[in-house]
Amino acid sequence: MLKRCLIVGAVTLALLPGVASADPVTVSTLVTTNGGSVLPAPSGSAGAPLVGLIVNLPTAGASAVLQISGLAFNTDYVMGLMVFGAGSTWNTLRAEILDPLDDDDALDAGGHPDYMPAGYSTSHDTDGFSFAQRSGLERSAAYLGGSAAVTADENTNAGDVLLFTGVAGASDSLKVTFGLRDWAGARSFLVRLSAEDGVSQNPEPASMVLIGTGLAGLAALRRRRSGAVAQA
Numbered sequence: 001m002l003k004r005c006l007i008v009g010a011v012t013l014a015l016l017p018g019v020a021s022a023d024p025v026t027v028s029t030l031v032t033t034n035g036g037s038v039l040p041a042p043s044g045s046a047g048a049p050l051v052g053l054i055v056n057l058p059t060a061g062a063s064a065v066l067q068i069s070g071l072a073f074n075t076d077y078v079m080g081l082m083v084f085g086a087g088s089t090w091n092t093l094r095a096e097i098l099d100p101l102d103d104d105d106a107l108d109a110g111g112h113p114d115y116m117p118a119g120y121s122t123s124h125d126t127d128g129f130s131f132a133q134r135s136g137l138e139r140s141a142a143y144l145g146g147s148a149a150v151t152a153d154e155n156t157n158a159g160d161v162l163l164f165t166g167v168a169g170a171s172d173s174l175k176v177t178f179g180l181r182d183w184a185g186a187r188s189f190l191v192r193l194s195a196e197d198g199v200s201q202n203p204e205p206a207s208m209v210l211i212g213t214g215l216a217g218l219a220a221l222r223r224r225r226s227g228a229v230a231q232a
Helices: 002-010 205-231
Strands: 016-017 026-033 037-039 054-056 065-070 077-082 090-100 120-122 140-143 149-153 160-165 173-182 188-196
Touching: 026 037, 037 065, 090 173, 160 173
Parallel strands: 054 077
Antiparallel strands: 016 077, 026 065, 037 054, 065 188, 077 173, 090 120, 090 160, 090 188, 140 173, 149 160
16 A cells, blocks of 8 residues: 555655756755665656655654755755655654755854764755745645644754654655755755654553543542532
């Protein structure tokens, strides 16, 4: 069933310019961790490899790093992809732009986290890479019956980050949409997608104690009210 869903998704989503005509953009997988994987478009699909990007993040901590190059100068692009794995194991999808190490990295406030690939750093306000900041392009992670809440950190030098939160009730797959921009154009940069916020399958013991205490309190209150009615 999952394989069939992947194939269907692969012919319906694309990375498209939001303003200009199609450009020679390329998208490839740089690295994956903790079971993460990326399925490219089926061989021969129109627009491959831009059509049909499928990302599987089976558990909290899984990630996939995409390398993107060839965006036109100061052009806004729409990136659409399917992300599988949400629902029972994680609650937040994190998307972050990573830019190549160069002469402007002294402005980076985010440092070099452990997950940073060699030769790249966190993005900052003046490197020209962004999730199409202030463009008005859609940012969403929709699933059957609902959608994620979206928050962004892109006005500080700590990085360019989108958080799609509240997908623990999703039916496994998310249709994710966001914008991308390379102000200078024709450069290579990374987009890292990661599954955050592990979801517990069963209530923790402390939670069970709280639930039990609450039920006992309700029962006692009901008994007191019944006694008061009888005395009246």
